[in-house]
Amino acid sequence: MAAKVTPLVQGTLDLLILKALASQELHGLGVSRRISDITRGTFQVQPGSLFPALHRLEEAGWLSSTWGSSENNRRAKYYRLTKAGRRQLDQEQQDWNRISVAITRALEA
Amino acid sequence: MRLRNWIANLVRNFTQSRQVDRELDEEVRGAFEIFVDEKASAGRSRASARRAAALEFGGIEQVKEEIRDIRAGALLETFWRDVRYAFRMLARSPAFTFVAITTLAVGIGANTTIFGFVYAVVLRPLPLENLPRLVTVYMTDARNPGERGVSLKNFVDFRDRNDVFEAMTAEGFANVSLEGGNGEPDRVLAEIVAGNYFATLGVKPILGRTFLPEEDRTEGASLVAVLSYPLWQSRFGGDPTIVGRTMSVNNHPFTIVGVMPAGFRGIESVGGAALWMPTMTYPVATTGQVLQGVPSRRFDWFLATGLLKPGVTLLQAEANLKAIARQLEQSFPNDNGGRSVGVRRLGLSPEERRTIATSVGLLMTIVGLVLFIACTNVANLMLARATVRQKEMAIRQTLGASRGRLMCQLLTEGLLLALMSGLAGLLLAQWAQDVVWSYRPPNLGADDIDLQLNVQVLGFTLIVSMLTCVLFSLVPAIRASRPDVVGELKGTTSHIGGGGRRRNVRHTLIALQVALSLVALVSAGLFIRSFQAARQIDLGFDVADLAAMRFELAAQGYTQGQGREFQRQAIERATAVNGVRSAALADLVPLSGGGQTRTVFIEGEDLRDSRNGRIVPTGIVGASYFETLGIPLVRGRHFDERDQSTAPLVAIVNERLANMLWPGQEALGKRVKLFNTDFHQIVGVVRNSTYGSLGSEPPPILYRPLTQVYQSNLALLIRGKNPDAVIGTVRSQIRQLDQKLPITNVSSLSDVLYSALWTPRMAAWLLTLMGGVSLLLAAVGIYGVTAYSVSQRTRELGIRVALGAPRYDVIWLIVGQSLRVSFIGLTAGLAVSLIATRLIAGLLYGSALDLVTFVSVPLVLAAAVVAASYLPARRATRIEPTIALRSDL
Numbered sequence: 001m002a003a004k005v006t007p008l009v010q011g012t013l014d015l016l017i018l019k020a021l022a023s024q025e026l027h028g029l030g031v032s033r034r035i036s037d038i039t040r041g042t043f044q045v046q047p048g049s050l051f052p053a054l055h056r057l058e059e060a061g062w063l064s065s066t067w068g069s070s071e072n073n074r075r076a077k078y079y080r081l082t083k084a085g086r087r088q089l090d091q092e093q094q095d096w097n098r099i100s101v102a103i104t105r106a107l108e109a
Numbered sequence: 110m111r112l113r114n115w116i117a118n119l120v121r122n123f124t125q126s127r128q129v130d131r132e133l134d135e136e137v138r139g140a141f142e143i144f145v146d147e148k149a150s151a152g153r154s155r156a157s158a159r160r161a162a163a164l165e166f167g168g169i170e171q172v173k174e175e176i177r178d179i180r181a182g183a184l185l186e187t188f189w190r191d192v193r194y195a196f197r198m199l200a201r202s203p204a205f206t207f208v209a210i211t212t213l214a215v216g217i218g219a220n221t222t223i224f225g226f227v228y229a230v231v232l233r234p235l236p237l238e239n240l241p242r243l244v245t246v247y248m249t250d251a252r253n254p255g256e257r258g259v260s261l262k263n264f265v266d267f268r269d270r271n272d273v274f275e276a277m278t279a280e281g282f283a284n285v286s287l288e289g290g291n292g293e294p295d296r297v298l299a300e301i302v303a304g305n306y307f308a309t310l311g312v313k314p315i316l317g318r319t320f321l322p323e324e325d326r327t328e329g330a331s332l333v334a335v336l337s338y339p340l341w342q343s344r345f346g347g348d349p350t351i352v353g354r355t356m357s358v359n360n361h362p363f364t365i366v367g368v369m370p371a372g373f374r375g376i377e378s379v380g381g382a383a384l385w386m387p388t389m390t391y392p393v394a395t396t397g398q399v400l401q402g403v404p405s406r407r408f409d410w411f412l413a414t415g416l417l418k419p420g421v422t423l424l425q426a427e428a429n430l431k432a433i434a435r436q437l438e439q440s441f442p443n444d445n446g447g448r449s450v451g452v453r454r455l456g457l458s459p460e461e462r463r464t465i466a467t468s469v470g471l472l473m474t475i476v477g478l479v480l481f482i483a484c485t486n487v488a489n490l491m492l493a494r495a496t497v498r499q500k501e502m503a504i505r506q507t508l509g510a511s512r513g514r515l516m517c518q519l520l521t522e523g524l525l526l527a528l529m530s531g532l533a534g535l536l537l538a539q540w541a542q543d544v545v546w547s548y549r550p551p552n553l554g555a556d557d558i559d560l561q562l563n564v565q566v567l568g569f570t571l572i573v574s575m576l577t578c579v580l581f582s583l584v585p586a587i588r589a590s591r592p593d594v595v596g597e598l599k600g601t602t603s604h605i606g607g608g609g610r611r612r613n614v615r616h617t618l619i620a621l622q623v624a625l626s627l628v629a630l631v632s633a634g635l636f637i638r639s640f641q642a643a644r645q646i647d648l649g650f651d652v653a654d655l656a657a658m659r660f661e662l663a664a665q666g667y668t669q670g671q672g673r674e675f676q677r678q679a680i681e682r683a684t685a686v687n688g689v690r691s692a693a694l695a696d697l698v699p700l701s702g703g704g705q706t707r708t709v710f711i712e713g714e715d716l717r718d719s720r721n722g723r724i725v726p727t728g729i730v731g732a733s734y735f736e737t738l739g740i741p742l743v744r745g746r747h748f749d750e751r752d753q754s755t756a757p758l759v760a761i762v763n764e765r766l767a768n769m770l771w772p773g774q775e776a777l778g779k780r781v782k783l784f785n786t787d788f789h790q791i792v793g794v795v796r797n798s799t800y801g802s803l804g805s806e807p808p809p810i811l812y813r814p815l816t817q818v819y820q821s822n823l824a825l826l827i828r829g830k831n832p833d834a835v836i837g838t839v840r841s842q843i844r845q846l847d848q849k850l851p852i853t854n855v856s857s858l859s860d861v862l863y864s865a866l867w868t869p870r871m872a873a874w875l876l877t878l879m880g881g882v883s884l885l886l887a888a889v890g891i892y893g894v895t896a897y898s899v900s901q902r903t904r905e906l907g908i909r910v911a912l913g914a915p916r917y918d919v920i921w922l923i924v925g926q927s928l929r930v931s932f933i934g935l936t937a938g939l940a941v942s943l944i945a946t947r948l949i950a951g952l953l954y955g956s957a958l959d960l961v962t963f964v965s966v967p968l969v970l971a972a973a974v975v976a977a978s979y980l981p982a983r984r985a986t987r988i989e990p991t992i993a994l995r996s997d998l
Contacts, residue, residue, distance in 0.1 A: 028140045029144060047144075051136075052176045052178070052179045059114065059115070070143050076140065077135075
């Protein structure tokens with residue numbers, strides 16, 4: 001049930017990552033766990049897809065990262081939303097709502 | 110904003126790459142450990158947690174690779190890494206790299222050399238500002254095909270009556286005597302041009318000015334001249350104060366008013382005039398027939414160039430001018446009857462284009478073939494190398510490299526090779542161009558062509574290099590990126606026979622090389638035979654014993670009386686020299702041209718209608734001309750003392766003219782007339798001889814006696830056992846008569862013939878060189894492939910020898926295989942050659958289906974194939990069977 005990173009779903013992955021980091025700062029695996037939580041287990045993102053996405057979003061300027069230590073005192077990179085990232089999250093949320101409404105309507109027609 | 114981010118990230122990834130990489134490693138490894146922690150905390154042992162984590166997480170390196178791939182500048186970074194790796198790989202096999210670069214450099218260099226010449230002569234646009242709107246205006250004659258010039262009077266009418274030209278200008282070439290500055294008095298090529306010549310073409314002088322309108326108004330009034338850059342440098346030492354100084358042209362003082370920039374040669378792309386003078390200087394600048402002819406409307410001597418008004422097309426211009434031509438035909442039926450006009454873009458005439466296109470096409474095809482052969486050689490080398498690197502490729506695939514990445518890596522190596530070869534080829538071409546140019550025909554000077562490296566040649570080299578890269582690295586890259594991973598890692602991939610599909614590719618390449626070599630060698634053979642045929646052409650006179658020199662008397666101010674006296678004394682002195690059997694004066698020199706082209710009417714034709722009459726070359730010859738040259742008299746008599754200026758006019762025709770004017774009849778006794786002369790009676794018929802270019806049919810010629818027609822521009826011809834030895838003595842004898850008289854074109858006729866044979870000789874040399882290179886490359890290629898295939902079959906061959914096969918059997922096995930593959934190539938190549946030679950038949954003096962060539966070339970190639978494959982085959986039989994059986998292949 002893992003999400004494959006196709007171009008179509010890539011946009012969704014970005015949205016999920018941004019949402020996962022909306023309320024707190026997390027490291028890579030933490031983001032993956034949080035996504036799994038907030039989607040009630042529907043999406044289990046593999047590290048091979050997650051980490052590249054995190055780096056991409058960081059290079060785009062929507063996330064920023066710092067080094068910190070994890071629960072077991074291991075060094076890990078923690079990601080958080082930037083102000084631009086927050087704006088992007090709002091934007092993508094609106095887009096997603098519009099799209100889903102339109103498709104739902106189409107399917108009921 | 111996004112872009113700025115991207116660039117910033119790119120820079121960081123590049124400059125701090127090691128730190129970035131370290132952080133990446135820490136992050137991913139750290140994440141993995143955290144993952145393991147989670148699994149372990151669920152109660153598993155650390156080891157089993159690690160295993161489970163590894164399965165779920167995926168490989169650490171793989172994840173890192175995924176991250177790297179999407180990072181900013183990932184592509185560039187990959188490319189740069191590929192380049193560095195390619196460098197290392199190439200440096201590690203110096204033999205391969207050296208051979209590959211040398212082979213490709215020769216191919217690329219040859220192409221660049223030829224292109225350099227083609228560009229300089231044919232393709233480069235003239236350095237004229239108004240070039241896009243410039244057109245050539247030529248006249249046509251209903252009875253005689255080809256483009257003709259425009260007479261001065263016609264030019265003036267076209268210029269004044271047309272609606273299509275912003276400006277129109279005219280130019281004519283004349284040889285003049287020049288004195289002044291450094292050096293002996295000399296004869297140089299000058300152009301007399303209309304006053305607006307430079308402005309019409311759109312070019313400005315680098316010193317001084319060009320002509321003013323009033324300087325081209327009155328005949329003989331303004332004796333001014335503009336120098337060309339080469340003349341300014343060579344004769345006047347580049348003197349910056351040259352403007353305003355005088356020099357002597359045809360014994361008259363001319364004021365120098367300006368100097369033209371380097372590279373400007375009028376409307377010629379090669380060669381060109383040394384100086385320019387206004388048309389109205391013609392009474393001084395021209396002599397003899399030209400001087401008489403310029404005021405005549407019929408004398409179509411000038412070349413006209415027009416500058417189109419913006420928006421006017423060629424067709425419109427031609428229609429407009431044709432209408433004017435019709436008007437002129439009506440007003441001047443005698444002069445302009447049957448004459449119309451045509452317009453075309455400035456540049457080579459269609460006829461010139463056709464000749465050049467064929468020869469250029471041939472040269473470029475041959476060097477293209479050489480390049481192709483070179484590429485196939487390198488492709489074979491790369492294929493062999495790829496086989497050796499199988500293990501490396503397999504390991505890289507295991508580490509996560511996709512096939513595309515492997516291919517990219519290999520193509521980058523090819524690209525690096527191609528670029529380095531391109532550079533080497535460029536340098537080679539610079540040297541080769543100078544060498545080829547030093548063998549130029551004698552009538553061209555060192556500066557006549559601009560061969561400096563320019564953007565276009567660079568661009569051409571780059572494109573050729575890229576093409577080369579694709580040709581030789583694509584197929585090997587595709588093949589090499591598909592290794593049998595498991596087999597390679599286990600070390601069990603078998604190489605018996607060298608791989609089925611790979612072997613076919615190699616064999617195809619060999620067959621291709623043989624075919625192309627054959628085509629190149631056939632061309633070489635045909636042109637060698639053509640050159641031999643050219644040397645054996647019967648010229649109609651004895652070349653070996655003849656020498657000649659020229660001088661022009663009217664330019665020095667001699668009157669007719671003085672001229673005749675000088676000519677008489679010249680003959681006297683020349684004949685008196687020891688070793689000279691006979692001497693004669695004439696304006697027509699075999700192989701060097703001369704003479705005048707005139708319209709000849711036979712008795713009975715309506716003379717007022719200028720549509721009658723044939724345009725034929727004519728010559729004015731002195732006593733004992735035909736004996737001196739060794740041209741036999743067929744019928745009738747020679748010119749003798751009877752033919753004085755007061756006696757009835759006579760003439761001699763050659764056989765071709767006799768047949769042309771009076772087919773089937775006896776020419777002796779008939780009468781002909783030139784346009785402005787009385788009737789000449791034909792008193793003799795002589796054998797045909799070649800006056801212009803070799804190989805063309807001997808022209809019809811009308812000879813008139815010097816005693817009856819004065820000519821001031823003559824050649825002195827001498828016949829003797831050792832013409833080279835005596836010509837110097839004769840020259841100094843003539844010099845004693847007049848120290849200031851320029852004496853030019855002093856040479857034996859064998860030398861002149863040597864120069865005349867320049868084209869066929871050069872063609873034979875170049876093509877033989879190219880053919881030899883392609884043969885060498887093909888032989889090297891065959892040697893390499895055979896050696897490689899032998900090395901692959903060591904075990905098999907060892908078994909054969911161990912089982913008692915005699916040595917020659919083994920050798921024949923290998924050589925026979927090469928021959929079989931080459932046979933296909935030979936047949937294909939022969940077929941292509943037979944078809945292709947039809948296209949170049951026009952360039953050959955002999956036959957295009959020369960049996961000697963078509964039989965000997967395949968034999969030579971076959972011998973080369975045998976030789977090239979014999980060496981490695983022989984080495985194969987020297988292998989100790991025990992060693993071969995133990996070999997690990």
